[in-house]
Amino acid sequence: MLRPRVIVCLDVQDGRVVKGTRFKGLRDVGDPVELAKRYEREGADEIVFLDISASHEGRGTLLDTVRRTAEVLFIPLTVGGGVRNVQDMDALLRAGADKVSVNSGAVRDPGMLTRCAERFGSQCVVISIDAARDGEDWYHYTHGGRRRTDLEAVSWARECVERGAGEVLLTSIDRDGVRTGYDLELTRAVAEAVTVPVIASGGAGNARHLEEGFSGGKAAAVLLAGILHDGLTTVAELKEALEGWGIPVRPVSRAADRRVRAAAELDRLVFNGDGLIPVVAQDGTEGAVLMVAWANREALEKTLETGVMHYWSRSRKALWRKGETSGNTLSLLSLHADCDGDTLLARVSPSGPACHTGDPTCFGEGAVPDMSIPEGGVLEELWSVLEARDRDRPEGSYTTRLLADEDLRLKKLGEEATELIVSLVRGEARASEEAADLVYHLLVALKGAGRSWREVEGELERRRG
C-alpha cells in the first residue's frame, strides 16, 4: 500500500533556512542541512527546498547546499525556485536533488516540461502551482505569488501533466501562512483532474488539517513548514495523530527499541545450537564492561523475574545465579538485544567485584572507561553531548524537552541569566552554579537554533586576532 506522505518544506535563501509566510517577514531559522536531517529523524517522508534567493550568488550557494544535503539525507529531496530550463534542472539533479519543481519557467516555456521529462523521467519533474481563488475559479500566480497569470489553475495543472510533469505541488496563496487548513476544494479539483500525485500546500495549522488534506482534498501528500519550524509540533506527533485517525502514514523509523523487558520478548532472540546466548554485563553507571557469560532461556527468565543476573554454566551444565557463592551479585538495570538478536547486553549494578579474581571486571582495569575530561575541554564535551541528544532525542531527557520547545528554551535562557545576575549582586558562593546553568542553556539555545559552538569559537578567535 502506498503511504500518504508528510512533506516538510524549507524556504532557503543564501544558504540559510528562512521562514515566515513565503512572501514577507523572513527570519533566519537555521542550517538547511541540519534541519533536513532533523526532519528525516522525526519521520518526514520527503523534504522540499524552495529557493527564494534572487541573486546569482544565491544560486551557487543553493547548489552547494543541495550537494551537502544529499550527502547526509536519505529521504527524497525536491528543490525548486528559479528553474528556467533543462540546464537548470540538470544542475540541481546533479547537485543531489531527486526531483525539481518548476513554476514561472513552465509558464514562459511549457515545452521545457516535456524536454525535462524526456531527459530525466517525469517522476522528477514537479510542476509548482501557486493558486488564488477568483470567483468560481483559481488562477495561477508566478514570482512568489506576486504576479497573476491568466492561467486557470485546474486546466493549467492538466496541461502541465500532459506535457510531462509527474507531480503537482499545489499551494493555495489564500491559505499560505494562515494556518486555517488547506484549500480542500482547490486540492480536490486538481487531484481529480490529473493522473499524477498532488501535494497539498499552504494552510497547515494542525494534524486535523493534514487529515483533511488526504481525505477531503484527495491529496497524495501534504506539505507543511511553519508549524514545525515554530516548534509547535513535530512530524512524529503529527503522524501519530494521523495514524490514530486511520490514515496509513509511514511509521516513524526510530532507532530500533531492542530492550528486552519481559519473558515473552525472549522469542525474538537467536539462541545458538546449544540453546545459549552470550550476555555482556556492563556497569550501568560507570560504563565498565564487567564480564561475559552464557545464558539459556531459563536463565534469562529467572533474571527478568528476580532482577539479578542468572547464567547457564557450560562446565557444570547447571543454572547459576551470579554471586551465589561469592555474594557479589549483579542487579539488572536493563537488558538489550543487539541488532541481530544473537547477543545480549545487560546493564547492571554490581554489589561487589564482578570477577572471581576479586578484580572489579574480568577484563582488568583497562576496561574501566576514562571519565576524565577530553582535550577539547568541558565545553567541547558538553557540546558533543548536546549533539547526541539532538540526534537521538531520548525520552525523559531535559535537553530533549528544551530542544523540542523553542519558547521554553529561550525562556530558560532569560531566567538563568537573571538568576546569575541576582546571585552576583548578592555575592553568593553559588554564583558559579548559576553561571554553569547559564552556559548549559546558552549551548542548548544555540543547538536548538541550528547554530554551532564552532561558530562562536570562530567569532571569538576573529575578535582576538
Added chain:
Amino acid sequence: MTHVALFDYGAGNLHSLKKGLEAGGARVTITTDWDEALDRDALVLPGVGSFGAAVQGLGKAGPRVRRALEGGLPCLGICLGMQLLFPVSEEAGGEGVGLIPGRVRRVRARTVPQIGWNDVDVTADPILEGVGGELTAYYANSFVCEVDEALEDEVVVARSTYEDDTFAAAVRMGRTWGLQFHPEKSSRPGLRILANFIEEVTR
C-alpha cells in the same frame, strides 16, 4: 575494502547513493567508462533518468556487461538500473543488458508515476534482511519489471502492490540484484539494504 563502481548514465543525483554505499562500508568510484565499471569488485547501476537515456549510456557495452554479470560480478541495479537488467522496455526502444528474461512495462494504475513510500513484501533474500520488521521503501517510477513466468518464482524475491498492480519490488539472479525502489532514499532500512549488498559482495 570493497571497491564499487557506480555507473553514471549522465543524469541525476548520485550523491546519496554514493554516500549510502560508503556508509555500508564500500569505496565508491563514479564512472562513465565501462572498462573501469566492470573492473571493480561490484557494479551498481543507479536509478535516475529514462530507459532511453540509460540505453544510450550502455552503448555497445550491453553484451559485455551481461557476460561480466553471468561470470559472477556482483551487481545491484536500482529502479531504472534494475529495469536495465531486462532486454526491453515499453518506455523506449533499444536493448538493455538482458540478463533477466522478461520485459519492462508501464505501471497499471490511475495515478502514474508511483511516487512515495510503499510496503515491500519480502519472500527471502540476504540483502533484504535485518531492516527491522516490515519494510516500507521509497518508489518513484512509471514502469515496472515483469520476469518471464518460468523464472518468476525463482527470481522475484520481493513484491509491492500499487493500486491494483502487484509487481516485482526486488529480483535476484546469481550475484545480481535489482531493486525497483530506492534504498538510498528509504532512510534507515534502505541504508541497511545497501550495507547488506556490500556484505554479500565480500562473501
